[in-house]
Amino acid sequence: MAETKTAAYICKGCELGARLDTAALAKAATKSGKMNLVREHDFLCSAAGVAMIQNDIDNEGVTHAALCACSRRAKTDAFNFTSIAMSRGNLREGVIWIRPDTDAARETTQEMAEDYVRMACAEVKAMQVPQGNPNTGTVKTLLVVGGGMSGMTSALEAAKAGYKVVLVEKTGELGGWAAKLYRRVPTREPFKAPEDTGVADLVSRIEADANIKVYLNATVAKTDGAPGRFKVEIAVESGAVANEDIGAIIQATGFTLYDANKLPELGYGQSPNVVDQAGLEAMARQAAASGKPICRPSDGQPVNKVVFVQCAGQRDATAKHLQYCSGFCCNTSIKQAMYFKDNNPDIDTVVLFTDLRTPGNGEDFYRSAQNKGVIFSKGVVSSVSAAGNACSVKFKDLILNEEVDTQADLVVLATGMVPTSGPDLDQLAEANRVAEGGDEGAKQQVVELMSKSVLNLTYRQGPDVPQFKHGFNDSHFICFPYETRRTAMYTAGPVRRPMDIAQAQEDATGAAMKAIQAMENAGLGKAAHPRAGDLSFPTVRLEGCTQ
Ligand code: SF4
Ligand code: SF4
Known part of the structure; x- marks a missing residue:
């Protein structure tokens, strides 16, 4: 094993020399710190200061260095000596920057600095040279x-x-x-x-x-x-x-879209004229491919009025559905309303919202939709029901504070995002724990959860x-x-x-x-x-x- 040679370097820069007795600090490094080599420098992180340390490493055999200057987070690029053990005595941020610059405080500030030097020396002596x-x-x-x-x-x-x-x-x-x-x-x-x-x-x-x-x-x-x-x-x-x-x-x-079948009160699954945003995209693609306008699914007739229901199964304070805002669906409804307006400005498009969230340039898009005649109405939808080929949408108008019933050919539900994130590791750990006791239901649950795994990690902490x-x-x-x-x-x-x-x-x-x-x-x-x-x-x- 290579011989250990310790060194301490005391910096006088950044006002350390003016605020502290650096000769006394060097003495502390020699006597208490028992460093083999101690040097002071006016500006330790300068090219000359760094060269001095490098020269000591190369020619004096220094293996352990205590740099008593500034914080260990500062000047890491200059003090990048990877072949030696190195500690940092934080005299700048740790001492002179936090101590009053008064005659009364000078003695205790000096004592504190000497303690920092001793600590840096003690630390570096306990360190090992990095082995890679x-x-x-x-x-x-x-x-x-x-x-x-x-x-x-x-x-x-x-x-x-x-x-x-x-x-x-x-x-x-x-x-x-x-x-x-x-x-x-x-x-x-x-x-x-x-x-x-x-x-x-x-x-x-x-x-x-x-x-x-x-x-x-x-x-x-x-x-x-x-x-x-x-x-x-x-x-x-x-x-x-x-x-x-x-x-x-x-x-x-x-992600996948939240399952709109969980929203029967909003008519999904009860009428083909109630779709989610993915459903409307499919209809728009099909219509574009056939060169025809988007039609009412129940009978293929033209759509005269569309109602968009925002936050469907989202931002749900009861925690029955998604509790969060998915962030994308306000702009998506605006975009989908334009599918109709751009094709035929006479089609009524109504967006029922509680808050319309269109951050950034979405505001310009929102204004553009208003200019195209899309109606934005602040209201909370309580139910959607099918009546023949039409849908009846009941909502509370939050501006007029009254219950309103409106008819539409098509209702689009703005359902939210559910992340495709693999199994919940806490749930999996619990199922595994119960399954170890022989519980068949828990064993089945483990199989189901593992079938959702994305990465199938072999880690003890879980598969995802x-x-x-x-x-x-x-x-x-x-x-x-x-x-x-x-x-x-x-x-x-x-x-x-x-x-x-x-x-x-x-x-x-x-x-x-x-x-x-x-x-x-x-x-x-x-x-x-x-x-x-x-x-x-x-x-x-x-x-x-x-x-
Ligand atoms: S930045 Fe650090 S090393 Fe450079 S002069 Fe100031 S205290 Fe010394
Ligand atoms: S519809 Fe708008 S407010 Fe509601 S969850 Fe989606 S982005 Fe958020």
Whole structure:
């Protein structure tokens, strides 16, 4: 084992020299800290200061250094000495910045600084020289699970940055929810009319990209390993299994619409003239393909009046249905009202809402709909019932404060997003616990929950990334977007929180950048967060926190 040689460096910059007796600090490092070598410097993080330390490492054999200057979070790029053990004595932020600059306080400030120097010396003597991390994983291929707009965007962004991508989609085609749309909410100036979905363009770019390998009709059967060295088994349609070496994972498995059959009071399932937003998109696509206007499903006659019921089974304070706002469905109803108005301005289109949520440029889209004659009425719908080929919609008008009954040829329910996030791990753990006692019902529940698994991780903590609020996969909606509570696994798009297509694509780009960071850091034996660069932390499995 190499001989240990300790050194302490006292910085005089940033007013440390003016506020403190640095010669006394050097003495404390020598006498109490028992450092073999002690130096003062006017500006330790300058090129000259860094060169002085490097020279001591190269020519004086220094193996342990206590840098008594500023916070360990500051100047990490300058003090990047990876071959030695290093501690930081925080004399700047920890002492002179928090102590009064008065004659009365000078003595105690000096005593405090000397204590900080002693602590830095004691700390570095207890440290070991970093040995490097034997657990590095060097695979730089990204796995993207889900081939919708989020998944395709993540794949393209990572490929654009030069990384190989394996894209797994469980259905037979790429595009997800967006591929089922007739048009999307506008993303470009002047934000006044529905736009092409852009799915075909993304699919053709994916198909033309040599960095992206696509598995259709495929699922992830097993995920084993750690960041930079995952072993993934992909079950393909033929029943065979493909093996892929993977560096990081993005789960972009999207959402399904809330089951409108749970809303019989709103007429769904009782009349073909009551549809959800997905149903209307299918009708619009069919109508466009046949060159005819959208017709009433019950008898194929023209639609003269459409009512859109917002927040159907959403923002439900009783917790019987979804308790949250899905964020996308106000703009979707506005877009769908335009399908009718753009085709025939005489068709009555009424949007019944309690709050209309059209953030950002959605306001321009909303105004455009008003200019086209779409009626927005503030009201709470209590029931929808079928009467022949028409529907009767009862609602409380919140402006007039009176009950109103209106007739419509077609009613569209704005139901919300339910994330495709795999099984709830807490529920699965409980079912497993009961099943171990031999309970047949619990065993069946385990089978059902496992059938929803997306990643099929072999981790002790469970087969998928944990869910946060309302079943969405995330660590924290605001502070740690894309991150899950599993290292090198990220979520993008509506599987992590409700969002529209534009937000999902931005999200997917961010997740791709995070995944690239994780793969690169895994190759260096570092975690993506938060301890990368912290040489005082033990090196054991820095690149992964779980397995
Ligand atoms: S930033 Fe830190 S190392 Fe640089 S002069 Fe100031 S206290 Fe010294
Ligand atoms: S986006 Fe609009 S319709 Fe959808 S839940 Fe929120 S407020 Fe209701």
